[in-house]
Amino acid sequence: MSRRERQIHTLHIDKKDQGLIQSVPFVVLDNVDSLQVALLETPAPPSVIDLGLRDPHRIRGWSGGSKTTFSVTWQNATPGYLPGPLDPGAWEVLIGLYRIPEGRSTVRLSITQNIIEPGWVAGDFHAHTVHSDGAWTTEELMGHAEAQGLEFLALTDHNTGSQNVHALSHKSPLTIIPGMEWTTYRGHANVWGLHDPLPDWMVASDEDLAEKRDHLLTQGALLSINHPFDTFQPGIAWGWNMAAFPAVEVWNGPWRPTNQQALDWWASELARGRRITAVGGSDVHGPSPLVSLAHPCTWVWRESPGPEGILSGVRQGRVYITDSPQGPKLENGSTLPGTTVEPHAMVTAILGGLDVGDRIRWLTSEGVTSEFVAKSPRLEVTERPESAPWIRLEVHRFHPEWEVWLPRLIANPIYVDPHQGGPHV
Numbered sequence: 001m002s003r004r005e006r007q008i009h010t011l012h013i014d015k016k017d018q019g020l021i022q023s024v025p026f027v028v029l030d031n032v033d034s035l036q037v038a039l040l041e042t043p044a045p046p047s048v049i050d051l052g053l054r055d056p057h058r059i060r061g062w063s064g065g066s067k068t069t070f071s072v073t074w075q076n077a078t079p080g081y082l083p084g085p086l087d088p089g090a091w092e093v094l095i096g097l098y099r100i101p102e103g104r105s106t107v108r109l110s111i112t113q114n115i116i117e118p119g120w121v122a123g124d125f126h127a128h129t130v131h132s133d134g135a136w137t138t139e140e141l142m143g144h145a146e147a148q149g150l151e152f153l154a155l156t157d158h159n160t161g162s163q164n165v166h167a168l169s170h171k172s173p174l175t176i177i178p179g180m181e182w183t184t185y186r187g188h189a190n191v192w193g194l195h196d197p198l199p200d201w202m203v204a205s206d207e208d209l210a211e212k213r214d215h216l217l218t219q220g221a222l223l224s225i226n227h228p229f230d231t232f233q234p235g236i237a238w239g240w241n242m243a244a245f246p247a248v249e250v251w252n253g254p255w256r257p258t259n260q261q262a263l264d265w266w267a268s269e270l271a272r273g274r275r276i277t278a279v280g281g282s283d284v285h286g287p288s289p290l291v292s293l294a295h296p297c298t299w300v301w302r303e304s305p306g307p308e309g310i311l312s313g314v315r316q317g318r319v320y321i322t323d324s325p326q327g328p329k330l331e332n333g334s335t336l337p338g339t340t341v342e343p344h345a346m347v348t349a350i351l352g353g354l355d356v357g358d359r360i361r362w363l364t365s366e367g368v369t370s371e372f373v374a375k376s377p378r379l380e381v382t383e384r385p386e387s388a389p390w391i392r393l394e395v396h397r398f399h400p401e402w403e404v405w406l407p408r409l410i411a412n413p414i415y416v417d418p419h420q421g422g423p424h425v
Helices: 138-147 162-165 206-218 257-271 305-314
Strands: 002-014 021-028 032-041 047-054 059-064 067-073 088-098 103-116 119-124 154-155 175-182 189-194 222-225 247-252 277-281 297-302 321-324 347-352 359-363 367-374 377-381 390-399 403-413 415-416
Touching: 002 021, 002 088, 021 047, 021 067, 021 103, 021 359, 032 047, 047 067, 059 088, 088 103, 103 390, 138 154, 154 189, 162 222, 162 403, 189 305, 206 222, 206 377, 222 305, 247 257, 247 403, 277 305, 277 321, 305 321, 347 390, 359 377, 367 377
Parallel strands: 119 154, 154 175, 222 247, 247 277
Antiparallel strands: 002 103, 021 088, 032 067, 032 103, 047 059, 047 088, 119 297, 175 189, 189 222, 297 321, 321 403, 347 377, 359 367, 359 390, 390 403, 390 415
C-alpha cells in the first residue's frame, strides 16, 4: 500500500538571473520509495532550463536541459541520477537558468513523493535465472513476477551475485532483494540483502560455515536454510549445523513430504523456545509443469521502503505463506504474526479468499487447539493462547483428485509474554 503527496512550486525569473542555479527546497517525508520531479511550465524556446537534484548529503543528479522530468527510486533512476535510499529531510531541486528571455517569466514544477504505508506485500524468496542454472534472464523473471502481481522478488542464483548487478539496469515496480543461494555439497541456504555476499563461498567444515555465516550476519545479511530435508538430488539436504540461522524454508515448490518434515522440524524448534522465521520459496528455474513462480507465495508485513523494509519484516517473523498469490489472505484486524501478546489475550485472524470447506486451525506446541470449517470466502476466527508460549494459524484444503489435505496457508507464530502486548494489522 502507498499514497502520493504532490507539491507545486513556482519561480519568477527575469533576464538578469541568467547563469544562476536556483534551488527549490522541499522535505522528503518518512518512508518514501520514489520521487518524481516534472517541469510544468518554462519559458518558450530558445530558452533553456536545466534540472538537477540535491539530497541531504550530496548532489544526487543532473540532467541539464535534456529532460523536463526525472524520477529516483531505491533501485532505479532516470539516467543522470543516482538510485538509492530517499532519506527523510531537506532536499532541493536545482533549477539552472542557462538561457533566459528578456522580461519576466515563470518556471513551474511538481514534486511527487510515493509513500509506503504499512501492509502485507507478496513475493517469492527463491528464484533462479541464467546467471546460474535457470532458463530466464533477470528481466524475464522480473516480468513474470510483475505479471503475477508480486511486489518483491529475491534473486537467488547459486554462488554468485552477478544477477543482482544486472537487475539494477531494469526498471521495475518490484522491490528486488539482492540474494544468492549459498550452495554447498552438504546443503543450500539463501543469503538476502547483499549484492555480492561471499567472495569465497566454499565451505570445508562446520566451523568454516559458522565463520562465514556470522560474517554475513554482521554485514546485515539475512540467511535461511533451504529445503533442508530434500534428497531427490545429491547434496541438497542440509548436512551442516542448523544453529544460528534466523530463517528456514519450510515450503519449497509444490507441497511434498519433505516440506512436511521441514515444517515439523521448525515446529519442534519453536517448542524448544527458539524464534526462527518460516518462509517459502518456489525455487523456480524456468518454465515447468510442476514448479511455478510464487507457488508458494510469501507475504511480509512491510513498514518501510526498499529491500530492508521486506527483510525487517522477516526478521520480526511478520510472515505467512500461501500456496499462491491468490491467497487466502490475512485481512485488516488480524493479530500480526511475529508480535507478542499477553497470556489469555484474544488473538484474531480475519481470512479472505477461502474456499468453502477449507479447514482453519490454531496450533500451539501442544498441537491443534481449535479447528473451523469455512462456510464462505471470509471468516474471522479467534483463540486464547492461555499458557502456551506461542500460537499460530494454518489453513488446509482437501484435494479429491489425490484424496489428501494440503496446506493453503502457514503463518508464523504470535508469541506470548506476560509483560507485553502486540498490535493488530
